[in-house]
Amino acid sequence: MLLSPSHHDHFTFTFALKACTFLTSSLIQKGREVHACALKSGHHSDLFVQNALLAFYSATFDADACRTVFSETSSPDVVSWTSLVSAFAKNGFPAEALLAFASMDVDPNEMTLVSALSACSRLKDGNLGKILHGICVRRFGGHGRNVILDNALLDVCLNCGAFTDAVQLFNLMPHRDVVSGTTMICGYVHHGKYEEAIAMFVELVSDGEIVPNELTVACVLGACASAGILRLGKCVHSYSLRNGIDVDGIVGNALIHMYSKCGAIGVALWIFGGLLYRDLVSWCTIIRGMATNGKPKHALQLFAFMLCCGVRPDNIAFLAVMTACCHAGLIEEGLMFFRAMHEVYGILPEKEHYTCIIDTYGRASCLKEAEDFFVGMPLMPDKCVWGALLSACKIHGAGEVVYDRIQKRVLHAGMTLGGGTYALLSNMLATAEKWDESNNARKELGAKRISKLAGYSWTELA
Structure with a gap:
């Protein structure tokens, strides 16, 4: 088309741009060339071509180009507005997407x-x-007419905390697809309702209502991991193999996570070794699995192997290897990784990394170093950081060492800690025989209306 001397009309440009929406680098470049050709020929002012350009740049995640094309559209229709709203929403500009939606001077359609x-x-x-x-409801008469619209409503309910409304909406949907089922299952997992997520998966598969995809299986495996139900996790694994679901990618990573969480670290390592493609998530998952299953030195070896494979670690990878150092009592190695985050890779440590180093010091009975590291934090400590320090002090009977600092920086500063942290503080002070202060810490729970959730754990017996 670009080399042909023949005349092109707006239909030619429209279909050429549609063909370029497949997300490959060569076709994206061709789409830009078609845009340039439309500018030279004057067809860029045609509404059909403008809408095709908007759809192309929206599909290729170029919100700036989409904004530019839209600003040159003299009479945007609903297709133009939809492409603009979609471009902003896809590219991580939700506020701009809603502002564009509110600025529409035509009635919106379902998309x-x-x-x-x-x-x-x-x-x-x-x-x-x-x-x-x-x-x-006003425009389209409620639910059931468009499953894509119903799925979007379902996602909003789940992400905005309206879980009961989401369940009701899902039950009222006359037509449900794999996106509906996967969204609801992931919603159950996100809200800690793991057994309900597994039950819904079994029900939907048994009824033949949906054919699960990779994301569905990954969500269910996450539920099995969080619930510690290895038997059901194995069943989901078998289902994936029988039904030809790709166990690379997100499913492979979910399997590694599930087997690691359920204590079957040998199986997790076997699955990791069989992956055709290992991304950063794969490495982080197996390294953390090794660290939390009593094999910290294996975790360190895997981290070194990851670097040799040319995979660049992120903050999660560093947290995994620092956890391994913590469990192995390797203080110097943990500090080395902590410093390398910023000095070598330009990654700023987060509160989780500070918590891990404090925990490492605490496990090694280095309370003075733990406290000094705590005081030198550039971040405001949260309940996890305090919990790591207080746990170390309580275990090693050093309540008086940090009490004055806690009193000044927490209780008098008005900081709100979690219920478990206040209870730990109270127990630590009681161990140091500071009965009045211990009682005051307990009173903070009631005064700030903080409840301490009861801890529990379980494991499945074969």
Whole structure:
């Protein structure tokens, strides 16, 4: 087309741009060349070509180009607006997407609302979700007409904390697809309802209502991992193999996580070794699995192997290897990785990394070093950081060492800790025979209306 001397009309440009929406680098470049050709020929001012350009740049995640094309559109229609809202929503600009939606001077269609709902879900704004839901009801008469729109509403309910509404909506949907089922299963997992997630998966598969995809299986494996139900995790693994579901990618990573969490670290390592493609998530999962299953030195070896394979670690990878150092009592190695994060890889340590180093010092009875490291933190400590320090002090009977600092920086500063941290503080002070202070820490729970959740754990016996 670009080399042909023949005349091209707006249909030619429209279909050429549609062909370029397949996300390969060569086709994306061709799409830009088609855009340039449209500019030279003057067809760029045609509404059909402009909408095709908007759809192309939206599909290729180029929000800036989409904004530029839209600004040159003299009379945007609903297709133009939908492409703009979609481009902002896809590219991580949910506020701009909703602003564009609010600026529309034409009635939205169902796909416009889907993009707006996606942006609302990212913002976790329940009030906006209700407004958009009301628009859906007024414009399209409620649920059931468009499964894509219903799925978007379902996602908004789950991300905005309206879990009961999500369950009700799911049960009322006359037509459900794999996206509906996967969204609901992931919602159960996100809200800690692991057994319900597994039960829904079994029900949907048994009824033949949906054919699970890789994301569905990964969500269910996450539920099995969090619930510690190895037997059901094996069943889901077998189901994946029998039904030809690709066990590389997210399913492979989910299997490594599930077997690691359930204590079957040998199987997790076997699956890791069989992956055709190992991404950073694969490495992080197996390294953390080794660290938490009593094999910290194996975790360190895997981290070194990962670097040799040319995989660049991120903050999660460093947390995994630092956890291994913590469990192995390797203080110097843990500090080396902590420093390498910023000095070598330019990654700023987060509170989880500081917590891990403090825990490493505490396990090695280096309370003075733990306290000094705590005091030197550039971040405001949260309940996890305090918990690591207090646990070390309580275990090693050093309550008086840090009490004055805690009193000044926490109780008098008005910081709110979790219920478990206040209880730990109270127990630590009681161990140091500071009975009045221990009682005051307990009173903070009631004064700030903080409840301490009862801890529990379980394991499945073969």
